[in-house]
Each structure stands twice: as structure tokens, then as C-alpha cells.
Amino acid sequence: MAITGLILIGFLLIHMYGNLKAFSGADAYNHYAEWLKTEVLYPLIPKGQFIWIFRAFMLAAIVLHIGAAWHLTKRAHAARSTKYVAKKTIQQTYESRMMRWGGVILAALLVFHLAQFTVQAIHFGFKPGAGAYEMVVAEFQMFPMVLLYAVWVGVVCIHIRHGFWSAFATLGANTSAKAREVLNALAWVVAVLLFVGFMAMPVAVLAGVIK
């Protein structure tokens, strides 16, 4: 759970950084997208092959992450087979309570995201086969799409706010009250950074800064 989670967070950080390329214009963005699909690690790996290795790797991380979550959820339900009549909590955060349902929501919206931008099976405002830049500009000129995207990224970041600190605690980094504070603060930094970073481009498109 912890290791796959951190891999996915690492991926999101790179993905967010890549999205910001849209601010350097259509050519830079398209070139970057093209490079990702065909030329990463070329000539070490033949053209267009790395992306598939990478996709397989990401898919494996996601499947293992969901598998571990499923297993933990099942164990938790079995361990509390009879519910409390009255139950209060002292410590738990909203983020930690949202891990399971938030995970389900974000996974469903991830499918929607991939169906649009990777497979292009669903397309709003752009034609299949459109270039990366054209695609995102057409998409995010629509306010409802930006809103939906904001909700999704928000759910992802809430998940990461607990997930980031929790992953490090599971790996043994929660060694003192101080460490706990630092890890939780870092989790906030990563979550906010990802939210701002991912929302910058769609908002800029909507505002007409990127067109």
C-alpha cells in the first residue's frame, strides 16, 4: 500500500510538472507529449516502446494499490463485525476517513480521464486524433469540465494528504511526535502543490491566457 502509493504520488508530481509545459506554447507542449510517447530512453529502448513499459508499470502499481486497499477494508470490516451504537472520534482527520470512498471516486474519474485524453474514446470539443495541446485547450474552455477536473484533483489531493504521511509512517519514518508533525506538514505541502500545479493549466485555458 505504502510503496505503490508513493510511486503514484511520484508519478503525479512529474505529470503535474509536464502539464505546466502548456504555458510555453503549443509547440513545446506537443513536442513534450510526443517525446513522452516515442522517445524516452531512445535509443536504449526502441522508439515508442518505453511508454508501454511505463504504462504496464503504472497499471501494476494501481492494481496492487487497489488490491491492498481491498484486503485492508475486508479485514477492517471483519474486525468490527458488530457496530457501535454510539461512536465518537477524537483524532481522525477528514482526509483519513475519506481514504476508501475517496479512492473509489478518484479511480472512477481516472477511468474518465484516461478515456478522454489517452484513448480519446470520449471527446468533448475536440476530434479524435487531435494533438495534445489542441485537445486540452478545447476541453478546458468548457467551464463544467474545469469544475469536474477541480473536483477530481481535489479528491486526489485529499487522498494524498493522508496517504503521503501514512505511507511514510508505515515505512517506519514516524519516529517521534516531531517526525509526525513534519510528515503531516509535508503531506500538506505535497497535496497543495499538486492541486495548484494541476489546476494552473485548466484555469489559464478558461481565463484565455492559454489558447
Place this chain on the structure above:
Amino acid sequence: MNVTLRIWRQANASAKGQMVTYQVQDVSKDMSFLEMLDMLNEQLSVSGEEPVAFDHDCREGICGMCGVVINGLAHGGAQTTTCQLHMRHFEDGAVIDIEPWRAGSFPVIKDLVVDRTAFDRIIQAGGFISSNTGSAPDAHAAPVGKLQADRAFDAATCIGCGACVAACPNGSAMLFTSAKITHLAMLPQGQPERYLRVKSMVAQHDEEGFGGCTNIGECAAVCPKQIPLDVISQLNRDLIASLFKKDGK
């Protein structure tokens, strides 16, 4: 003061339980929570009803027998044991819900009494050190650093009450298990069996049907002995290390 109690009554392990309401009058603010329950039971005995079964022993916060969930929080959420919780903690006229620990691995025996022998089996799986008996070794024969000694001592104060399990949304007993792991991992006497211990105790924990830890922190917030959450990271460290290290090497 007068209080209204809503107590979980369950005749035996297989019976279906339910909350039953009782009134207790003229409770002194200086009474402990258990003394207030004693008052109720006297009242019930006089009127020929079955007294409420609840666990208790030392009544001074050191045995860990007396845990119940009070108003939705283990031991009433005051980071003390139920026997050390006093009625001044409550308002006059308060309505107080009292339930047993709810965990698949802590089946209810009767009313508020649960079977916590799952904890004993976790300890039996590795929460000990092996030593050849003989005459007592000299004091200070095995020096222990001050920091390690303090940490070991703090972790060793766990009384096995089970509040951590009761409070955890996952029904995990990681705080309890980790307290014992940390206690022994800090001391020279705990080293010879350190890595085997963590493996077998975690295996027994899972075998008993406790849930997995997702670092929520609800356990440490109710622990009457203030066992800190970081003991769980100590267990995780030892568990990861046990993949690469063997005892005695």
C-alpha cells in the same frame, strides 16, 4: 447528581444484545465510574433484576481489566482507565451510553465483559525474552542507555486494556502489539529474539482477526497509558528489517 444510563445488555455470547435505559440517583461527583455502576447493580439486585456484568480488578488504573466504551469513546476518551474516570467528568442529568469493546477478536461474554485472550496469544507468540534461570544477575551487568531505557519503560506501561482496538476504525491491535515490540527492542535482553519476535507477533495479530493499521491515530488518543503512535513505526521498522536480518547475526 442524577444520571441516565443506556447500557448494552447481552445475556451471553450468542444472545442478541440491546441498549437498556436505567436511572441512577444521588451519585456523588467524587465516585469513580465503576462505583457508580456498583450503585446501579445494588439497585438492580434489590429489585430482583440481573446486575450488569462489567470487568474490573485493581480499580487503580494498572490492571487493564475495566475498559468500556463511554459515550462513544473508549474509557470515556479521557486518556485514563474507566476505574480512574470520575463522575465529576459528567454533568448532572447527563445521559451516558455504555457499550462493550466492539471487535470481532474480542467477543462479548456477557453485557460489558469481552474476551480479550486474543491479546494473551499475541504475547505468547513472542512478547517475552528467553533466559536461563539461575541466580539473579548483577544490577548494571547489562548497561542500557538513558534514552532507550526511557523509551522501553514508556512502552512497557501498556496494560493490555484493549482501548486501542476499541477505538480503531480498523479494529487493529497495532498499538498494543507495537508497545511490546518497542519495549523489548530497546533493551539488550530483547535483542537475541528481536526479528523472530516481530514476525511471529504480527502473524499472530493477523491470525486473531485484528484489522490492519492505516495510521489514523485514534488508538493513541484514547490510550490510558499514552503509548505514542510512533511505537507502530518502530514495529514496522523491525518488520522490514526482519526481511533482511536474522536473529543472532
